[in-house]
Amino acid sequence: MRIYNSATHKKEEFQPIEPGKVRMYVCGPTVYDNIHIGNARTFISFDVIRRWLIASGYEVTFAQNLTDVDDKIIKRANEQGRTAAEVATEFSDKFIGVMRAANVLDPDVRPRATKEIGPMIAMIKTLIEQGHAYAADNGDVYFAVRSDPNYGQVSGRNIDDLMVGARIEENEDKNDPLDFALWKAAKPGEPSWPSPWGEGRPGWHTECAAMVHRYLGTPIDIHGGGSDLAFPHHENECAQATCAWHQGFSNTWMHTGMLLVDGEKMSKSLGNFFTLAEVLEQHSAAALRLLMLQTSYRSPLDFSWERLEGAENSLTRIAGTVENLRWAANHATADADAAAAEAFAAKVAETRAAFKECMDDDFNTAGAMGAVFGFVTECNQYLEQAGDAADKAAALAAADTLAELLDTFGIELPEPKVELPLGLLGVAAGLVAYTGDDVDEAAAKILEARAEARAAKNWDLADAIRDQLKDLGLTIEDTAAGTRIKSL
Ligand SMILES: [Zn+2]
Numbered sequence: 001m002r003i004y005n006s007a008t009h010k011k012e013e014f015q016p017i018e019p020g021k022v023r024m025y026v027c028g029p030t031v032y033d034n035i036h037i038g039n040a041r042t043f044i045s046f047d048v049i050r051r052w053l054i055a056s057g058y059e060v061t062f063a064q065n066l067t068d069v070d071d072k073i074i075k076r077a078n079e080q081g082r083t084a085a086e087v088a089t090e091f092s093d094k095f096i097g098v099m100r101a102a103n104v105l106d107p108d109v110r111p112r113a114t115k116e117i118g119p120m121i122a123m124i125k126t127l128i129e130q131g132h133a134y135a136a137d138n139g140d141v142y143f144a145v146r147s148d149p150n151y152g153q154v155s156g157r158n159i160d161d162l163m164v165g166a167r168i169e170e171n172e173d174k175n176d177p178l179d180f181a182l183w184k185a186a187k188p189g190e191p192s193w194p195s196p197w198g199e200g201r202p203g204w205h206t207e208c209a210a211m212v213h214r215y216l217g218t219p220i221d222i223h224g225g226g227s228d229l230a231f232p233h234h235e236n237e238c239a240q241a242t243c244a245w246h247q248g249f250s251n252t253w254m255h256t257g258m259l260l261v262d263g264e265k266m267s268k269s270l271g272n273f274f275t276l277a278e279v280l281e282q283h284s285a286a287a288l289r290l291l292m293l294q295t296s297y298r299s300p301l302d303f304s305w306e307r308l309e310g311a312e313n314s315l316t317r318i319a320g321t322v323e324n325l326r327w328a329a330n331h332a333t334a335d336a337d338a339a340a341a342e343a344f345a346a347k348v349a350e351t352r353a354a355f356k357e358c359m360d361d362d363f364n365t366a367g368a369m370g371a372v373f374g375f376v377t378e379c380n381q382y383l384e385q386a387g388d389a390a391d392k393a394a395a396l397a398a399a400d401t402l403a404e405l406l407d408t409f410g411i412e413l414p415e416p417k418v419e420l421p422l423g424l425l426g427v428a429a430g431l432v433a434y435t436g437d438d439v440d441e442a443a444a445k446i447l448e449a450r451a452e453a454r455a456a457k458n459w460d461l462a463d464a465i466r467d468q469l470k471d472l473g474l475t476i477e478d479t480a481a482g483t484r485i486k487s488l
Helices: 037-055 071-080 084-101 116-129 159-165 203-217 227-245 276-282 285-293 305-331 338-360 365-386 390-410 423-432 439-455 459-471
Strands: 002-007 009-015 022-028 058-064 134-135 139-145 180-185 199-202 218-228 250-256 259-261 301-305 473-481 482-487
Touching: 002 250, 022 203, 037 058, 037 218, 037 250, 037 285, 037 390, 058 203, 071 084, 084 180, 084 276, 116 134, 116 139, 116 180, 116 203, 134 338, 139 227, 159 180, 159 305, 180 203, 180 227, 199 203, 199 227, 203 227, 218 227, 227 250, 276 285, 285 305, 285 365, 301 305, 305 365, 305 390, 305 473, 305 482, 338 365, 338 390, 365 390, 423 439, 423 459, 439 459, 439 482
Parallel strands: 022 058, 022 218, 218 250, 259 301
Antiparallel strands: 002 009, 134 139, 139 180, 180 199, 473 482
């Protein structure tokens, strides 16, 4: 398996630190609002990466934090006359709920910043003792960027460029304008915790470093997040961890590309800003995931409602093919052509191999999805050719393969609507003198009666059958493998 490491700008052969095990961390949200679909892209991408690692046989430990104390949370709380804790609890719960609705697996560990103050203070103390950090007169503690000879290793920036390019704000408490806060002294009315430097709260970059170390142990195999986090957030996490504990922080850094809406940057002022919850009110999680995974995680992703509608249609088409394969397997009335069945079974194996090859190449979901779409076409061709003589084993293997590959993407196919209502018994009793109580048998009788009526050119009876089924929300569908009654 090869993974693009954004710290080295290369695809590298993936070798976990402990054979067979993967420890990964993906920065979670700051919980002051509902997450937008750009955030969702990152979380869905890493969910698929995690699922593929698991499907490949790795034992994966996945940690993700909740930043539940931060300037934005405090600002929102003040605007709304609530406490920061109330705002954080509301949006933590909403985040967890909407992630589940998007079929993103829960992390194995979900630490919250406010519950990790002790480990963060311990890390800051270690950094001060080693000369990598200092307490300022105002009660803040800063990380001394120039004390880290490897600063810039994650984002590829160097200190001189940062000095030239940085928007240096005036802060006389810092020894150097590049230094960043590890601990912020409390202002009146802000949530705070006691520390050796007085009442205060941790800086954002501090929490992830402390949590990774506590829950996964450094170095880890994969650290991920949106590309906007590479600098300064990930750079600063890495600087703290490597200076505090003198070992690597993450062997591989992965960053997701940005999400555009109709080709433009998403922004509230352009009116093209959508939350994940809003999108899931109108469309299935499966369709959203299908849309997102048709672009590989590092490339910019173009979201539009038309594309989402298109993904919904693709999903219906794939589900229809899976249903038709199962139907054909269970209703074949003639012997299958052995050579055609063998050729079709070979396509199943080829599709699995192509899917794996793409996913093992830096999680190329776009290519893997292309293999699935190509296979759907081949399945439809096979069903067409085989008619009522499909090979049961090959057709079922194809159906299972489609369902399984999509499951690796966290895409659940819509349930086929085949359950026939009891009302069919009434239709059958009225039209074909059926007196049993088996719904499937009644359906078969009705289809038989319709076929006979059509053969005898008794259009009134054929129409009456169709109309009465319609009243029950049912329709008659002709497929290559035969005729069946289906929900509308
Ligand atoms: Zn982080």
